[in-house]
Amino acid sequence: MATCGIAAGAQKVYETVQQEIARYGLAVTVxxxxxxxxxxYEPIVDxxxxxxxxxxxxxxxxxxxxxxxxxxxxxxxxxVPDYVCQDHRGKQMMVALRNSGVINPESIEEYxxxxxxxxxxxxxxxxxxxxxxxxxxxxxxxxxxxxxxSTGLKWDYSARAEGxxxxxxxxxxxxxxGAFMDRSILEGDPHSIIEAMTIAGYAIxxxxxxxxxxxxxxxxxxxxxKAMSQARQMGFLxxxxxxxxxxxxxxxxxxxxxxxxxxxxxxxxSIEGKRGEPRPRPPFPAVKGLYGQPTVLNxxxxxxxxxxxxxxxxxxxxxxxTEKSKGTKVFALGGNIHHTGLIEVVMGTPLRHVIYDLxxxxxxxxxxxAAQTGGPSGGxxxxxxxxxxxxxxxxxxxxxxxxxxxxxxxxxxxxxVDVARFFLEFTVDExxxxxxxxxxxxxxxxxxxxxxxxxxxxxxDLEKLEQLAKTIQAASLCGLGQTxxxxxxxxxxxxxxxxxxxxxxxxxxxxxxxxxxxxTIIEEKCRKCSLCARTCPVGAITxxxxxxxxxxxxxxxxxxxxxxxxxxxxxxxxxxx
Numbered sequence: 001m002a003t004c005g006i007a008a009g010a011q012k013v014y015e016t017v018q019q020e021i022a023r024y025g026l027a028v029t030v031x032x033x034x035x036x037x038x039x040x041y042e043p044i045v046d047x048x049x050x051x052x053x054x055x056x057x058x059x060x061x062x063x064x065x066x067x068x069x070x071x072x073x074x075x076x077x078x079x080v081p082d083y084v085c086q087d088h089r090g091k092q093m094m095v096a097l098r099n100s101g102v103i104n105p106e107s108i109e110e111y112x113x114x115x116x117x118x119x120x121x122x123x124x125x126x127x128x129x130x131x132x133x134x135x136x137x138x139x140x141x142x143x144x145x146x147x148x149x150s151t152g153l154k155w156d157y158s159a160r161a162e163g164x165x166x167x168x169x170x171x172x173x174x175x176x177x178g179a180f181m182d183r184s185i186l187e188g189d190p191h192s193i194i195e196a197m198t199i200a201g202y203a204i205x206x207x208x209x210x211x212x213x214x215x216x217x218x219x220x221x222x223x224x225x226k227a228m229s230q231a232r233q234m235g236f237l238x239x240x241x242x243x244x245x246x247x248x249x250x251x252x253x254x255x256x257x258x259x260x261x262x263x264x265x266x267x268x269x270s271i272e273g274k275r276g277e278p279r280p281r282p283p284f285p286a287v288k289g290l291y292g293q294p295t296v297l298n299x300x301x302x303x304x305x306x307x308x309x310x311x312x313x314x315x316x317x318x319x320x321x322t323e324k325s326k327g328t329k330v331f332a333l334g335g336n337i338h339h340t341g342l343i344e345v346v347m348g349t350p351l352r353h354v355i356y357d358l359x360x361x362x363x364x365x366x367x368x369x370a371a372q373t374g375g376p377s378g379g380x381x382x383x384x385x386x387x388x389x390x391x392x393x394x395x396x397x398x399x400x401x402x403x404x405x406x407x408x409x410x411x412x413x414x415x416x417v418d419v420a421r422f423f424l425e426f427t428v429d430e431x432x433x434x435x436x437x438x439x440x441x442x443x444x445x446x447x448x449x450x451x452x453x454x455x456x457x458x459x460x461d462l463e464k465l466e467q468l469a470k471t472i473q474a475a476s477l478c479g480l481g482q483t484x485x486x487x488x489x490x491x492x493x494x495x496x497x498x499x500x501x502x503x504x505x506x507x508x509x510x511x512x513x514x515x516x517x518x519x520t521i522i523e524e525k526c527r528k529c530s531l532c533a534r535t536c537p538v539g540a541i542t543x544x545x546x547x548x549x550x551x552x553x554x555x556x557x558x559x560x561x562x563x564x565x566x567x568x569x570x571x572x573x574x575x576x577x
Contacts, residue, residue: 001043002035002187003219004180004341009062010043016063017045020070028074031110034188036101039341041085047073059085088339088358093320095328096144096181096304097344100188105223108230111191117236119310123199124244127310132203133159136306138314140326145171145182145262145299145404146479148325148392151306154296157286158204161294168200168209168248169290169297171267172220175259176375177426179406181330181342182300186213186220189304190227194250196306198237200296201248208249210290212267215254224252259376259430263478264289264297266432277434278478299404301330321347325391333359335408336366348389351381355409366411370494374403376423376430377483379490380416399490401483415512416495417502421449423487431480438481441472445488455515457503462492507575517573518553519562525570532562532571 001010017030036044041059045066048055056079058069065083072078103110111117123132137152158166170193174182186193197209213221228250231237239247253271260266261276268290270276289295305327309317318326325347331354334340338360345354351371355361362368370380373390379400381388388394392402410419424446433439445468448461469485476482492499501509508516521532521541526549533541533549540556543549551562553576563571 001032002184003217004035004039004184005042005044006219008042008060012063013043013045013061013066016066017070020067021074024070024075026070026074031104032106033102034100034105035184035342037089037097037184037342037344038085038087038339040339044085045069047079049077057085057087058083086339086360088343088360091357092344093328093346094344095308095317096185096301096330097188097342098308099192100184103189105188105190106226108191108227108234111189115311116191116307117195119307120195120198120202120236121242122310123202124242124246129159129203129205132199132310135310135314136203139305139309139317140314140321140324141302141305141309141317142325142392143298144301144305144329144402148402151298151302154286154298155200155203157284158206158294158296161287163293165208165291165293166201166204166206167290167293167295168197168204168206169268169271169295170197170209170211170213170303171262171264171297171299172211172213172217173255173262173267174214174217174300174404175257175262175430176377176404176406177423178334178408179332179375179404181332181405183217183220184342185300185304185330186217187223190220190223191231192307193224193300193303194227194231194237196303197250198241198248199306199310200298200303202246204294204296206296207247208251210251210253210271212253212255212261212271214257216257221252221254228252258432259426260432260478260480263480266478267297268295275432277432278480280477301405322389322391322393324393329390329402329405331405331407333407333409335372336362336411336414337409338363345390347391350387350389352386354390354407355386359409362409362411364411366413368409369412369414370410370416370419372400372408372410372419372423372487373406374401374483374486375406376427377401377479377486378403378406379486380410380419380494381490382494384494399486399493401486413510413512415453415508415510416491416498417449417508418453418510418512420488420491421446421453424449424484427480427484431484435475435477435481437472437475438477438484441468441476442481442484444468445472445485449488452499452502453508453513453515455502455506455513457499459503461503462496462499466492511573514558516576517558518576519551519556519558519560520572520574521549521551522570522572523548525568527568527570529567532566535561535565537561 043061045058046055133155141151142148263278266276266278285295330344431438540552
């Protein structure tokens with residue numbers, strides 16, 4: 001059970017399952033697992049019956065539903081079709097998520113049963129450190145958390161760097177809005193990260209590592225701690241691992257949730273106990289990182305690929321994907337889409353397949369307008385590019401980026417100016433303030449966007465936005481500042497007409513920005529029940545029962561409460577008169 005399932009009530013369902021099994025005296029095994037990716041169906045229960053190849057998957061289960069399922073399916077052998085949920089995992093390829101939702105993450109025995117720690121044994125007893133590095137390089141694996149640098153090359157640089165002490169770090173400081181793939185892997189398959197980091201330590205000559213995870217992920221931290229303890233007890237961590245000459249151990253460092261600490265140099269400074277602020281590069285961390293020593297830093301998803309690459313070989317991993325982007329990528333699907341949750345697809349998969357075949361399309365029959373990838377550092381891909389193959393190069397060409405893998409889908413009723421304002425507001429809040437281009441420049445950009453969405457835009461504002469964006473990109477100290485203008489630049493590139501409509505025509509085409517709208521009562525629909533007047537918190541609606549009502553647009557705060565309460569949908573939004 002992962003955070004998403006527990007939040008949806010999985011703990012009560014789990015307890016009910018145990019009670020009902022005891023009541024019926026059934027000889028079945030109950031195994032809690034991590035997130036399976038179908039978050040909209042949580043809590044999920046899979047039932048395996050001996051002799052049947054596939055499990056029956058039930059979704060949105062409650063204690064009452066599970067009682068019925070146990071009575072009919074487990075006791076009487078009759079599945080309950082009404083509670084069976086759709087499963088699109090068959091259309092995906094699970095590599096990083098191969099064990100999530102399959103094994104009990106708190107059992108090292110179950111991890112070993114699916115091939116866990118075989119890659120570590122192969123590295124320690126059959127390969128030299130350089131052979132491990134060459135295998136990772138040959139796989140074509142690139143960093144899954146940022147710019148997509150070659151993982152094998154990064155390891156090679158650290159291995160060749162001179163230093164008394166070397167370190168292996170894991171970036172589990174997942175701060176992008178809407179992204180939760182790293183948390184899910186840590187909660188569902190923590191031993192794979194421990195195994196991968198130990199392999200990295202062997203490859204570069206490090207005997208110490210740190211997992212930097214935000215404190216807002218308590219379940220991930222708990223399972224990591226338990227997994228590390230189990231690994232030490234079984235000799236996969238600590239002194240002379242598995243009887244070899246190699247020693248390696250890990251510690252967890254909790255982050256306070258600052259977005260900038262996802263930047264590699266800021267993360268290292270934070271581990272050292274100082275304020276998390278970036279520093280100029282070079283020197284790069286591979287040569288001079290934590291405590292000034294050679295350091296390898298990868299994120300959770302990148303490490304999750306390492307054990308299976310060593311087990312199945314670089315040629316297997318590099319056999320799928322595109323020419324320059326090998327393997328798979330995990331995305332956190334969110335926004336205006338039916339099937340929210342995690343998916344893992346082969347690099348090069350068209351965006352249309354992700355949105356319609358895996359995501360189930362746009363609710364309400366609305367049109368797809370754009371997809372935001374890469375979080376606050378990425379950009380928006382318009383509907384015209386829906387058939388684009390998703391890989392590092394194509395996303396950069398479109399003005400976006402892979403980032404950590406958040407993918408937010410937007411429908412035709414989304415205001416792209418407001419979207420740009422939202423992401424820039426996040427960046428301004430999360431800027432560490434060390435360099436003026438980021439600290440001051442993004443603030444000025446946000447002020448311009450707020451002015452435009454408040455019906456106060458002026459001629460020349462778009463040119464000012466572009467000029468500021470280029471300066472910030474060129475002069476900021478770290479990746480946070482350098483990429484902060486991306487959402488603005490990409491929306492200006494593809495949706496400039498919407499910006500111009502806000503400024504020149506004084507309207508919001510999507511009908512989102514409040515400053516351009518007002519609420520009105522449709523008299524022919526109105527029942528004159530006065531529910532709207534009694535609901536309005538500022539007394540903006542007046543009228544008596546069975547008499548026409550009206551909205552004072554000067555008093556109205558456009559909270560929308562009257563519209564949501566009206567039983568006959570007699571209240572509408574319209575452009576300001």
